[in-house]
Amino acid sequence: MRVIFNEELGQVADDMDRMASSVRDAIHSAGHALLDPDVDVAQEVIDGDARIDKLESSIIEQCVRLLAKQNPVATDLRVVVSTLSLSATFERMGDLARHIAEISRRAYPQSALPEQVLPLYRQMQDFLDTMADRLVAMLADRDAKIAEQIIVSDDELDRLHEQSFNYALSDQWEGSKQELIDMVLVARFMERLGDHGVSAARRVVYIVSGFDPTKDPKALDLDLD
Amino acid sequence: MRVIFNEELGQVADDMDRMASSVRDAIHSAGHALLDPDVDVAQEVIDGDARIDKLESSIIEQCVRLLAKQNPVATDLRVVVSTLSLSATFERMGDLARHIAEISRRAYPQSALPEQVLPLYRQMQDFLDTMADRLVAMLADRDAKIAEQIIVSDDELDRLHEQSFNYALSDQWEGSKQELIDMVLVARFMERLGDHGVSAARRVVYIVSGFDPTKDPKALDLDLD
Numbered sequence: 074m075r076v077i078f079n080e081e082l083g084q085v086a087d088d089m090d091r092m093a094s095s096v097r098d099a100i101h102s103a104g105h106a107l108l109d110p111d112v113d114v115a116q117e118v119i120d121g122d123a124r125i126d127k128l129e130s131s132i133i134e135q136c137v138r139l140l141a142k143q144n145p146v147a148t149d150l151r152v153v154v155s156t157l158s159l160s161a162t163f164e165r166m167g168d169l170a171r172h173i174a175e176i177s178r179r180a181y182p183q184s185a186l187p188e189q190v191l192p193l194y195r196q197m198q199d200f201l202d203t204m205a206d207r208l209v210a211m212l213a214d215r216d217a218k219i220a221e222q223i224i225v226s227d228d229e230l231d232r233l234h235e236q237s238f239n240y241a242l243s244d245q246w247e248g249s250k251q252e253l254i255d256m257v258l259v260a261r262f263m264e265r266l267g268d269h270g271v272s273a274a275r276r277v278v279y280i281v282s283g284f285d286p287t288k289d290p291k292a293l294d295l296d297l298d
Numbered sequence: 299m300r301v302i303f304n305e306e307l308g309q310v311a312d313d314m315d316r317m318a319s320s321v322r323d324a325i326h327s328a329g330h331a332l333l334d335p336d337v338d339v340a341q342e343v344i345d346g347d348a349r350i351d352k353l354e355s356s357i358i359e360q361c362v363r364l365l366a367k368q369n370p371v372a373t374d375l376r377v378v379v380s381t382l383s384l385s386a387t388f389e390r391m392g393d394l395a396r397h398i399a400e401i402s403r404r405a406y407p408q409s410a411l412p413e414q415v416l417p418l419y420r421q422m423q424d425f426l427d428t429m430a431d432r433l434v435a436m437l438a439d440r441d442a443k444i445a446e447q448i449i450v451s452d453d454e455l456d457r458l459h460e461q462s463f464n465y466a467l468s469d470q471w472e473g474s475k476q477e478l479i480d481m482v483l484v485a486r487f488m489e490r491l492g493d494h495g496v497s498a499a500r501r502v503v504y505i506v507s508g509f510d511p512t513k514d515p516k517a518l519d520l521d522l523d
Binding site: 133136137140141144145146147150151154157158161238241242246250251253254257258261 | 358361362365366369370371372375376379382383386463466467471475476478479482483486
């Protein structure tokens, strides 16, 4: 029974890794298509989202089967329930990458963002690229240390996000209404990607430690020297 | 065992009803504070979100305990897994209502939205008020008919959402940049509230029928005469 459980759980974990890798690729490509307008790359992200959705369905099915047949308890149950939540989080991240790609596709061959804010959005994208890489590594190794890095570093993205709004409201802003709308939406989608990354990281901390950092973030011992 | 299961599941269902009612109130109040600026009501929504979050945590805990101790299968398992997903959806709806309330609070005593778009946003809010009422009724009676109404009517909200963007881009638009930003964000939050309502409705269809309409929405037999 135990052997079967571990085998089946291993398969779910493999699918979860595949899902995380697909989401990482989507985030990288969506950023690329946004900052160096490329309609083919944008289209790839949009088309690829269906594969991410399919992985989520498959993971849910496997988890439900595991719950029914193996009646996991304690840590095993924590892993299965967290996997359900993780797959929903990654599915949503795929949607957000697709939304960014859709904005780039609509603006093409123009850039969706005015020249003057590109450096700021490049910083936000760099941040998300790093986060996406960390998410994949975190899941592959179930590494709570990487999870903590993701949680702590999100403040930086929030700061950049606020900066983009302040810039848009300042006299320096020279873009059109359409550019303002796109900028606000892209910033929002990027901020949400960061939030979902943090939520995934918290799940992994929960799996590893049994401690749910959503309940009292201050109680999370952040040892990041 | 079965009696205990039904009793415990009944408690979870009660909490789920409470959560849906709290979210409905938050949606109603956030709309009120937005359309007839009222900082006290906005603050109530913002403060009340913590209660919604707490209900989610309690529901998750109860579901995990049920899974561990009762090993539900078939329909019972479907209910428990769907409840986990429903509670996450409602938690997110609470966040979105809070975001709308935060925008109203920041703009107070001014309206966050310019006069000229208020009728359109009132229409969107009327739509969300109806949806929120339906969500509560749907959950209380596990009524797949109401769930189908929610799913079908969401197109209307998407249409209004698009209209608000077209209006902002037209020559008729007279608002400031801050108003444009707030309008885009509020429209986005409202659209997401609608999406989450649809997702909750699909879950209930799944519980009742065993058929997952997310997989092939066209296969859902919509008998709404």
